[in-house]
Every structure is written in C-alpha cells, then in structure tokens.
Amino acid sequence: MSAARRHDRTSTWDGIRLTARRELVERTRRDRAFLISTLVTLAILFAIIFLPRLFGAGDPKEFSVGLVGGASQPLGQVLTAQGQAIGVRLKLQQPASAADAEAAVRDGKLDLAVLDGRELVAKAEADEQLNVLVQGAARGVRAQQTLERAGVGQGDIQAALAPPPLPVRSLEPVDEDAQSKRRIATVAVFLLYGQLIGYCVAVATGVVEEKATRVVEVLLAAVRPVQLLAGKIIGIGLVGLLQLAIIGVAGLAAATAAGVITLPPDAAATIASVLLWFLLGYGFYSSLFAVAGAIVSRQEEVQNTTTPLNLLLVGSFFVAFSTSLGNTDTTLSKVTSFLPPTAPLVMPLRIAAGDAALWQVAVSLVIMLVSIVAVVILASRLYEGAILRTGARVKLRDAWRGARRQPAAGRA
Amino acid sequence: MLELQGLSRRYGDVVALDDLSFTVRDGQMFGFVGPNGAGKTTTMRIVLGVLEPDRGEVRWRGRPVDAETRRRFGYMPEERGLYPKMRVRDQLEYFARLHGLPTADAERAAGHWIERLGVAERAGDRVEQLSLGNQQRVQLAAALVHDPEVLVLDEPFSGLDPVGVDVLAEVLAGRAAEGIPVIFSSHQLELVERLCEAVAIINHGRLVAAGPVEELRSSGGQRRYQVEVADAGTDWSDGLEGVTVLEKANGRVVLAVDGDEQRVLDAARAAGRVVSFGAVQPTLAELFRQAVQE
Numbered sequence: 001m002s003a004a005r006r007h008d009r010t011s012t013w014d015g016i017r018l019t020a021r022r023e024l025v026e027r028t029r030r031d032r033a034f035l036i037s038t039l040v041t042l043a044i045l046f047a048i049i050f051l052p053r054l055f056g057a058g059d060p061k062e063f064s065v066g067l068v069g070g071a072s073q074p075l076g077q078v079l080t081a082q083g084q085a086i087g088v089r090l091k092l093q094q095p096a097s098a099a100d101a102e103a104a105v106r107d108g109k110l111d112l113a114v115l116d117g118r119e120l121v122a123k124a125e126a127d128e129q130l131n132v133l134v135q136g137a138a139r140g141v142r143a144q145q146t147l148e149r150a151g152v153g154q155g156d157i158q159a160a161l162a163p164p165p166l167p168v169r170s171l172e173p174v175d176e177d178a179q180s181k182r183r184i185a186t187v188a189v190f191l192l193y194g195q196l197i198g199y200c201v202a203v204a205t206g207v208v209e210e211k212a213t214r215v216v217e218v219l220l221a222a223v224r225p226v227q228l229l230a231g232k233i234i235g236i237g238l239v240g241l242l243q244l245a246i247i248g249v250a251g252l253a254a255a256t257a258a259g260v261i262t263l264p265p266d267a268a269a270t271i272a273s274v275l276l277w278f279l280l281g282y283g284f285y286s287s288l289f290a291v292a293g294a295i296v297s298r299q300e301e302v303q304n305t306t307t308p309l310n311l312l313l314v315g316s317f318f319v320a321f322s323t324s325l326g327n328t329d330t331t332l333s334k335v336t337s338f339l340p341p342t343a344p345l346v347m348p349l350r351i352a353a354g355d356a357a358l359w360q361v362a363v364s365l366v367i368m369l370v371s372i373v374a375v376v377i378l379a380s381r382l383y384e385g386a387i388l389r390t391g392a393r394v395k396l397r398d399a400w401r402g403a404r405r406q407p408a409a410g411r412a
Numbered sequence: 413m414l415e416l417q418g419l420s421r422r423y424g425d426v427v428a429l430d431d432l433s434f435t436v437r438d439g440q441m442f443g444f445v446g447p448n449g450a451g452k453t454t455t456m457r458i459v460l461g462v463l464e465p466d467r468g469e470v471r472w473r474g475r476p477v478d479a480e481t482r483r484r485f486g487y488m489p490e491e492r493g494l495y496p497k498m499r500v501r502d503q504l505e506y507f508a509r510l511h512g513l514p515t516a517d518a519e520r521a522a523g524h525w526i527e528r529l530g531v532a533e534r535a536g537d538r539v540e541q542l543s544l545g546n547q548q549r550v551q552l553a554a555a556l557v558h559d560p561e562v563l564v565l566d567e568p569f570s571g572l573d574p575v576g577v578d579v580l581a582e583v584l585a586g587r588a589a590e591g592i593p594v595i596f597s598s599h600q601l602e603l604v605e606r607l608c609e610a611v612a613i614i615n616h617g618r619l620v621a622a623g624p625v626e627e628l629r630s631s632g633g634q635r636r637y638q639v640e641v642a643d644a645g646t647d648w649s650d651g652l653e654g655v656t657v658l659e660k661a662n663g664r665v666v667l668a669v670d671g672d673e674q675r676v677l678d679a680a681r682a683a684g685r686v687v688s689f690g691a692v693q694p695t696l697a698e699l700f701r702q703a704v705q706e
Contacts, residue, residue: 011480011512018509026498215493218554221460222483222510388462 015223019231020238023206027239038243041194045187045251049260062089063111063130066101071117074145078137088129117141180261181270184252185352186324188274191247192345193317196281199240200289200313201306206232207293207387208302216387225384233286237279244278245271273351280365281344283372285309287379294386295394305393312341320345329355338364340371413437414459414562414593418468421454421617428454429465429617436593436610441584443604443611443625444597445696447704451617452597453490456566459595460487472562483512486560490567490597492551496540500531500550503539504557511558518557525553529579545576552580556587563587565596569603581607605696613703620703629693636694637673640664640687641680648683652676658698666692 028034063083067073076092083090093110095101101113105123112130113121120126120134140161147157210216210228219228248271256263292305319342323333329350336342337350337360347364350356356364385399394402414436421429429451436442446452457463459470461482470477495503501522508518526535529549534542539550548571555565563584569577585607588594598604604611605625612622621628636658641648646660649667655676659666669676680686694702 011483014512015510018506022498022506026495026502030499030502031497209495213493213496214489214491215495217457217462217489217491218487218493218507219510220462221485221487222507224479388457 012224012227015227016231016234019219019223019228020235023232023235024238027202027236028242034239034243037198038246041191041243041247042250045247046254048187049251049255049258061087061129062091063127064091064093064109065130065134066093066095066104066110066113068095068098068101068113069116072114074141075114075117075134075137078140079133082133082137086133088133090133114138180263181352181354182324183255183261184267184270185349186321187251188248188270188352189317189320189324189345189349191244191251192274192278192281192348193313193320195240195244195278196285196344197310197313199236199282200285200309202236202240203233203286204289204293204302204306205299206236207290207383208296208299211294211296211387211390212298214390220388225387226380228387229287229290229380229383233290237282237286240282241275241278244275248274270352274348277344277348280368280372284340284344284368284375285313287376287383291379291382291386291396291399294383295396295399297390297393301393316342316345320349324349324353329353334360338367340368343368413473414595415471416455416459416468417471419455419458419465419470420467421451421458421463421465427617429458431468432614432617432619433468434612434619434622436595438593439588439591440593440610441588441608442593442595443608443696444595444614445599445601445604445611445700446597446614446620450614452614453566454617455614456487456489456564456595456597459562459564460485462487483510484558484560485562485564486555486558488551488555488565488568490570492547494539494547494551494554497538499536499538500542501526501535503550504553507554508557511560513558521557521559522553525557528583529553544571545573548572548576549579552583556583561592563592563594563596565594567598568596569598569600577603601695601697601700611696613700615704621699625696628699629696635673636666636668636692637676637689638664638666638692639676639680639689641683642685642687644684648679649676652679664688 065079067076073094079090080092093104095104095110095113098113098115101110101115102121104110105113105121108123111122112126112134114134115121117138120131122131143161144157147160152160207229210219216228223231252261252263252267252271255261288309289306292309293302296302296305316336319332319336323330323346333346333350333355337347337356343364347356347361351361382396382399385402386394389399389402415433416435417433419429419432420427432451432455444452444455454463458465459477461477461479472481475481498506504522504525505515505518508521509515513521526532529552531542531546531549531553534546539547542550552565552568555563565584568580568584572580581603584594584596608625610622610624611628613620639649640663642663644663646663646665649655649657649665652667652675654670656668657665658668667676677686677689680689
C-alpha cells in the first residue's frame with residue numbers, strides 16, 4: 001500500500017517536472033523569441049538609462065553674462081563664486097558698449113547683460129535662476145559699497161555680508177540613496193508589470209495551443225490535468241524569472257556604470273524582493289490566465305477571455321506607477337499593497353522606496369500566499385472541467401461542474 | 413485481455429454511451445466501427461482515462477485500469493495532437509518520458525520509431541514543417557514510442573495514401589503478433605474486414621454486434637446466394653416465395669433465402685442458362701448497414 005502510494009507520488013512529480021522542463025527548453029533554447037525579447041527589454045532599459053546623458057541632462061547649467069561698464073565689473077567675482085555654490089557655471093564677457101551687449105543678447109550669444117550695474121537686459125523673460133543669482137550679486141555689491149562709504153571696516157563687512165552658512169538639523173535620518181531607490185523602484189514596477197502580463201499571457205496561449213492542436217488529449221492519456229497545468233505554469237514561470245533576473249542584474253550594472261544611480265548597499269535584497277513579488281504575482285495570476293485559455297478552443301478567442309485579467313493587471317500597474325511618481329506613502333498605496341491583485345506591483349515599490357514596515361510586508365505576504373492557494377485550487381478545477389471541451393466557449397459554471405471525477409480505481 | 417464493462421457516459425442531456433461492454437483479447441486486431449457520433453471516440457477516451465465514465469469500468473489483465481496502468485497504453489486520437497513548433501525527435505522523446513521511460517530508453521525508442529516509420533531525415537524539423545502524411549507517421553510513433561501494452565487508435569488510417577496504409581497495417585499487425593491488443597476505429601470497412609480478427613459495431617452509444625468477423629458473417633437465419641443467369645436480366649427472381657432480393661447489379665442478383673435453395677436454382681434454370689450459383693457471406697459493410705438500420 002505505502003509502496004504503491006510512493007510510486008504514484010513519484011510519477012506525479014515526474015509528470016510536473018517533465019512538462020515544466022519542456023516549457024523551459026522549448027521557450028529558451030528552441031525559441032529565439034526569448035533571446036529577442038530579453039535583448040529588446042534591455043535595449044529599452046539602456047535607452048532610459050543612457051539617453052538623458054547623451055542629451056546633456058544632468059550636466060550643470062551654463063549661462064553667458066555680459067558686464068558692460070566699470071560699475072558692472074565688481075559683480076563678476078561675486079557671480080562666479082555664488083554660481084559655483086549652487087552648481088551653475090557662468091561665462092562672463094565684457095562687451096564694449098551697451099549696443100554691442102544688446103545685439104549679443106538679441107542673437108542669443110548672451111543670456112543676460114548688466115548695463116553699468118543699473119539695468120539688466122534679457123531677450124524676453126530672463127531665466128529665473130539666473131535673474132535671482134544676478135539680482136542677489138548686485139544687492140551684495142551695492143551693500144558692500146554702501147558699507148565701505150560709511151567707513152565700516154572690511155572685517156565687519158565680511159561678517160555682515162558673508163556669514164558662515166547656518167547648519168541644518170534633520171529630524172529624520174537622511175537616506176543618501178533615496179533617489180536611487182526611487183528610480184530602481186519605478187523601473188522595477190515597469191519590469192514586474194511587463195513580465196507578469198507577458199508570461200501570464202504566455203500561459204493562456206500555451207494552454208489554448210495544446211487545446212487547439214489536440215495535443216492535450218495525447219498528454220492527458222499520460223498525465224493528469226493538474227500535473228499538466230502545474231508543469232506548464234512552473235515551466236513558463238521559470239522562464240519569466242530567469243529573464244527578469246538577467247534584466248535586473250544587467251540593468252542595475254549598467255545604471256551604476258552610467259552613474260544614474262548609486263548602487264544601494266541592499267541592491268541584492270531589492271532584486272530578490274522584485275523576483276519574489278514576480279513569483280507571487282505570477283502565482284496569483286497565471287492559473288487564472290490558464291483558465292482563460294482552457295475555456296476557449298482557438299487562439300483568436302483567448303484575447304477576449306483574458307481581457308478582465310489584463311484590466312486587473314493594468315489597473316494595478318497604474319496604481320503602482322502613479323504611486324512611484326509621487327509620494328509612495330499614501331493611503332491608496334498602503335491599502336493596495338495588501339490586496340492580492342494589486343500587491344505584487346505596489347508592495348515591491350513600497351519596499352524599494354523604503355516605506356513598508358516589516359510587519360506590513362509580512363501581513364501582505366501571508367494574504368498573498370493564502371489567496372494564491374485558493375486561486376490555484378479554484379483554477380485547477382475549472383481548468384480540468386474545461387480543457388477537453390472543444391467548440392463553443394465553455395461557461396465557467398459548466399467547467400466547475402464538468403471537472404473530471406477522481407478515478408475511483410486509481411485510489412483503491 | 414482488455415475488458416470494457418457497462419460503460420455509460422452522458423454529456424449534459426446527450427447519452428454518448430449506454431451500457432457498452434466488449435472484450436479485446438491479447439494479440440487481437442480489433443476493429444471498432446459505427447456511424448459518426450455513435451460513441452467511438454468517447455469510448456476510446458474512457459479507455460485512455462482522458463474521460464471518466466459515469467458508470468462502468470475498464471479492466472486490463474483482470475484489474476481495474478488506473479493512472480499508472482494507463483501510462484503503459486498507447487493512444488492516437490482522431491484529431492491529431494502534436495506540438496506544431498516542437499521538433500520531431502524532441503517531441504517523441506518527450507512523450508516517451510511522459511509515459512515513464514528513462515531518458516536513455518526514450519532516446520533509443522524515439523530513434524527506433526523515427527527510423528521504422530520513415531521520417532528519419534525529418535527528425536530535426538519542427539512538426540509543422542512536415543507534410544500531413546509525415547505528421548501522421550509521427551503521430552503514430554508518439555503512440556508507439558513507449559512500447560505500450562495496449563494500443564488504442566482512433567481512425568488511424570484516415571488521410572493516409574495506400575503506401576502509408578500498408579506501412580501502418582504492417583506495424584499494427586507486428587504489434588498484435590507480439591501479443592498486444594490493438595483496437596482501432598475506422599470507416600474503411602473493407603480494411604477492417606481485411607485486418608481485423610474481431611470487431612464491435614456500435615450505434616447511438618449501444619453495442620449492436622461484437623465478436624470474431626467470421627462468426628458475425630455466418631450468423632443469422634438466412635443464407636445468401638449470388639446467382640447469375642445469362643441473357644435473362646435480373647427480374648426472374650422477383651416474387652419468389654421465401655426469397656428476399658438484396659441486390660441487383662450487372663445481371664447478378666444477391667438473394668436471402670429461407671429454406672430450400674434448390675427451388676431458387678430451378679427458377680433460375682427456368683429463366684435461362686445459369687452461369688453461376690453460389691453461397692455468399694455478407695460483407696462487414698452489409699452487416700454494418702443492417703445493424704445501423706435496425
């Protein structure tokens with residue numbers, strides 16, 4: 001009795017392992033689509049990382065300022081110093097006359113001209129940052145000159161006009177990596193969404209393929225429906241996980257090399273968390289997509305039956321994406337990071353941004369795991385009830401009722 | 413011995429099988445015939461465990477068939493099932509392994525059947541690149557690759573050219589000669605008659621007749637005679653007492669006769685010169701038509 005049962009269990013795992021292995025081999029080694037989609041995703045990722053640098057974003061701003069007349073000259077030194085302090089480079093020029101300066105401004109060779117220390121000339125509206133900078137410098141020079149005329153000593157003038165900067169006391173610890181974390185989180189949301197929808201749809205189309213080509217009948221003569229379903233989901237999931245890991249590691253390496261982000265010390269944990277939440281999201285959605293595939297008989301019909309699931313994923317993506325743009329610590333993001341359909345996209349974002357408390361992650365994980373078990377049980381029964389019915393689309397109620405009765409002989 | 417005992421199955425309100433029973437002996441080529449929609453495919457799916465019966469069971473070697481036993485059955489479904497994008501050799505190895513063969517055995521078996529069924533030069537191609545005839549050969553190889561104890565084939569001959577039919581018939585006969593029960597359905601009744609030792613005829617999910625072909629043909633109360641009378645046409649046989657005209661063609665008549673056949677011969681001689689007069693057995697096709705009409 002126990003020997004027979006052990007034998008049966010071994011063959012159950014064999015069936016799952018073999019079908020999973022087939023998906024893995026056929027989809028990676030035998031199909032160029034895997035390589036191509038990996039490269040395309042990496043290309044897009046690299047474009048996001050490197051293009052802004054090619055177009056000069058992130059470089060310090062640079063302005064050309066013309067100083068006309070002796071009264072304007074004292075501004076030069078002050079401007080250069082203050083510009084450096086806030087990361088703006090200033091190129092100073094000395095046009096011969098006000099007319100020359102105006103011509104240069106008109107031609108765009110100068111961003112701003114200072115006429116005799118009394119008037120600023122801009123082409124249209126002056127750049128706000130530059131304006132503030134020049135106005136401040138002018139104010140400082142005027143104050144210095146006034147103080148000098150009043151006979152105040154140089155030391156006092158310095159103390160009055162250039163006091164040491166006030167120290168800043170932060171109420172919460174400064175996270176030096178905050179910006180990097182946010183960037184990683186945003187990219188992670190995109191990747192998770194892309195992988196989830198891509199590989200869940202692959203499950204649905206894979207199921208329909210077996211049904212449409214009737215190969216399912218040959219397969220079910222050798223394995224049980226639940227083995228076939230489990231093997232397919234696991235195999236395709238591994239392909240998705242492998243691709244996500246490749247993209248994640250390559251992306252982080254490239255972004256660090258380009259200096260777009262500084263690799264946070266817990267980068268490995270971030271990748272692990274993204275992979276984990278991919279698995280959880282995939283575990284939740286994939287079996288439902290399998291049902292969407294099992295209830296139809298032709299590849300064209302699967303678009304219709306997967307639509308509600310796609311919408312659910314798109315909705316989750318928008319919640320996560322809008323969260324990633326602004327404050328990640330909102331009520332919406334907190335609530336959705338606990339709900340199974342949205343949590344796989346929202347929770348990893350909150351984790352990456354450093355907002356989620358450990359207990360919150362734990363609770364969300366438990367909710368997720370429990371609902372995955374429930375969904376998989378439900379979905380495998382529906383799959384079993386629908387997979388051999390060809391022709392018209394199978395109603396879910398019929399699929400539920402039509403699930404194959406367990407073979408009594410096999411259990412005896 | 414494969415025994416089907418009291419199989420019943422409904423699809424909603426439709427009765428697909430109604431208390432169907434018959435037995436296929438070891439080493440027997442067994443033909444399974446019936447009109448479209450009679451329940452042949454449903455029966456085969458139940459034998460393979462693809463479908464569960466509402467009632468009844470399938471027994472192999474005296475024991476109810478379970479999932480483990482079924483992995484040693486070979487099945488070729490009517491609507492061919494292969495992965496179009498998978499390569500021939502990969503596919504056959506996969507099916508062999510799914511049926512429980514270790515890797516090395518699976519590779520050897522796939523190689524053997526690729527060779528045996530003449531698709532060796534296409535072994536590395538995707539199935540969708542093959543002609544339909546070659547796809548059918550691969551399909552057959554998929555049913556045979558794990559060296560099954562029982563072969564169940566749904567319409568294996570449909571769509572094959574005469575050479576393909578011969579190859580398939582030879583392979584199946586070879587399997588049967590090794591003691592394997594080979595059960596297949598077909599609408600080509602001449603072929604079934606030529607190949608099969610025994611048949612089952614079903615209609616509307618019920619068994620109409622089953623047994624060795626010879627027995628079925630010689631059973632029945634009436635004997636049949638084919639008579640040809642030179643230059644007398646075929647109308648001479650009309651109205652003879654106790655005689656039913658079954659067929660008239662090319663100056664020959666086929667008659668079912670109750671009682672003494674000599675008076676039929678007398679009537680024929682009265683009509684003209686009797687060229688031939690002989691007892692004939694009904695063909696399977698005739699039995700089939702009769703069975704289905706009743």
